[in-house]
Amino acid sequence: MSDGSEGQPRWGAVPLERGLWRFALWAPSARAIHVLLDGARHPLSKDDAGWHSADIAAEAGATYLFERDGETFPDPASRFQDGGVGAASMLVDPAAGLRDVAWAGRPWDSAVILEIHVGTFTAEGTLAAAAARLPALARLGITAVELMPLGQFEGARGWGYDGVLPFALHPAYGTPDELADFIAAAHANGLMVLIDAVYNHFGPEGNVLSALSPAFFDTSRQTPWGAAIALDRAPVRAFFLQNAEMWLRDYGADGLRLDAVHQLEAHDSTDFLHELGRRVGAMDLGRPVHLVTEDERNLASYITGEGAIRAQWNDDYHHAVHCLLTGESHSYYAPFAVDPFGDLVTALAEGQVDQGQPRPAGAEPRGEPSGHLPPACFVNANQTHDQIGNRALGDRLIALSELGAAKVMHALLLLSPFVPMLFMGEEEGARAPFRFFTDFEGGLAHAVREGRRSEFPEFADHKQAIPDPNAVETFEASRPYASPAPDAKTWRALTAHLLDLRREKVLPLLRSGWIDSRVSRLGDRTLHARWGFRDGLLDLTMSLEGPAPDLPDDVAEIFHMDGGDAGMRVGKGAIA
Incomplete structure (x- = not known):
């Protein structure tokens, strides 16, 4: 039985119809594989690609094992075990897990x-x-x-x-x-x-x-x-x-x-x-x-x-x-400890910091733009x-x-x-x-x-x-x-x-479509980020040096916290 993708059978035990299951295992080096089910030993047929399979009568909830060379194993594709990882596997009908819930999902943004x-x-x-x-x-x-x-x-x-x-x-x-x-x-x-x-x-x-x-x-x-x-x-x-x-x-x-x-x-x-x-x-x-x-x-x-x-x-x-917050510099933190605020600016502007360019602290270049x-x-x-x-x-x-x-x-x-x-x-x-x-x-x-x-x-x-x-x-x-x-x-x-x-x-801007990102470093630990979207601008100003400088008069929210400030402004209207 193919799963409809590149001709490969389904691993494990798959119900075909009520009371009948197809068991399949890919083991090209095995001469013979058996399924031990309900006290009976069922041989599986082997094809030229190394798949062993057979259709066997059983009911959901029954337990089974695969046997190779006299040694028994649980199904590698077992849906549920009758105990630990070495115990017998249990037949589970995939359709039993479906729930009738009206759900259209959510967009990723x-x-x-x-x-x-x-x-x-x-x-x-x-x-x-x-x-x-x-x-x-x-x-x-x-x-x-x-x-x-x-x-x-x-x-x-x-x-x-x-x-x-x-x-x-x-x-x-x-x-x-x-x-x-x-x-x-x-x-x-x-x-x-x-x-x-x-x-x-x-x-x-x-x-x-x-x-x-x-x-x-x-x-x-x-x-x-x-x-x-x-x-x-x-x-x-x-x-x-x-x-x-x-x-x-x-x-x-x-x-x-x-x-x-x-x-x-x-x-x-x-x-x-x-x-x-x-x-x-x-x-x-x-x-x-x-x-x-x-x-x-x-x-x-x-x-x-x-x-x-x-x-x-x-x-x-x-x-x-x-x-930035801990000052740690050991192991994989070393290249990020040289200028963590500068790396934060890069991450806000471009996603990743490592983009194939030379990095400090002896780090090997990695990544793509x-x-x-x-x-x-x-x-x-x-x-x-x-x-x-x-x-x-x-x-x-x-x-x-x-x-x-x-x-x-x-x-x-x-x-x-x-x-x-x-x-x-x-x-x-x-x-x-x-x-x-x-x-x-x-x-x-x-x-x-x-x-x-x-x-x-x-x-x-x-x-x-x-x-x-x-x-x-x-x-x-x-x-x-x-x-x-x-x-x-x-x-x-x-x-x-x-x-x-x-x-x-923020979410309405995200849904309108991203245009560009511009992030500026205003001080040792102060930055201003501006992201352009089709329906407007998102401005964030953040400082770990005290009050954030030059916050616009129309900043919608300012968060004053011991050790720093953060401000947000959402611009109205579309931008070119």
Whole structure:
């Protein structure tokens, strides 16, 4: 059975009609594959391309395993597990997840994203509990939630980037039905849902594909996580293309954030991204679909502002803000610490800072010109799970910087025309850390613990100060809403006011069409940004030196904060 794209069968178990399922697995080096189902052993037929398949009678809810050379494995494309990553897989009817909710989606330029880790977002750590918080987010002005990876990983606790069963919902978060209910609830509250998808590697525990289908990997090319995934092979690409379609079609998600796409293919190839964009763009879902990439290469050529690939995470913006507010200069911050305010000016004017030009502090040139792209092609953030959690202690930017300056940068983020993203808790000034946590055992737990502690040479004499990733206390300390900050109400009011202004003043300009960007540095830490749109001008003046100089008389809003000011003016009428 073809899925209609490049003649590749559907991975895993797919219902054909009531009571009949097609099982398929690509394992070209295997002589024979069997399915163990309901106490019976069913042989699969192998074709010349290395696909093993058979149509077998079964009902949804039944459990099954694949067998190769006498060893049993769960389905790599399992939709749900009857236990951990090594347990039997469960038959799930994709149609059961569909919800009849009138939802036409949202245009990308309306996105205000809150990044969420389901396990720490609520005390329960479930999708059902998270759904109850969606109305409050919508009232605040959030228009999209981005869920950190949902695919199943070893243990109960983790960030999700160590997933090994990318089609299977991690059971600690709930059932497939509860994910569908969460997305339906988000849509009912006017919120888009983006899902973080990891297509560049598998985790260290429970990677069944390495044994079932070794040809899935390219051992000639190594990544930070081991052998690269062989995306030059059509069945391998089909695995991930079908996964993307599952989240969007079967569960109703509005888009995907694609993790570390610089590790997807060798060198500067973007073939898989283009294929994914075409496939997703061709889906007839009755709503727009949005793909967002994380790309350390700063390649801008595949981000056009059109089609399904909408934007990139703009870590350059984050790094400039972080160095500006903290003065840190280690590791990848080094080139941004030389003139962070100058880099911030560049980021506001042109999106990315690194565009292939020579950079200071010995940094290797990277990137492509990006100033021709509309601001909505970049997702800007002051805090993300990566930039908080990959610190030794998981401390947030607000805990590292002066409070007034942090509020000024909060205003700049939410009022500028780029797509803003907050990390859960940031909307109310949370100080709780977000730490790296896992749930491994034995030798792997020891290796992860020691590897984590060796990452930070500044803690060489105090390694015990770095939290043990496997300790449940490390996980529990990462709940942003468990103990709200004393000024949480003030922060929420500021966030709500800024997002009201964004909706009323900025969004109409964004929708009219971007024309150009001009950003001027007025002092050591004062700037004036002017973005031209078909329906008018957006002016932002920001200063971390005290009162912003020469604010026009008709500035609509001025935010006076200890440590700096921010002002906004929206010009009326069209410009040439």
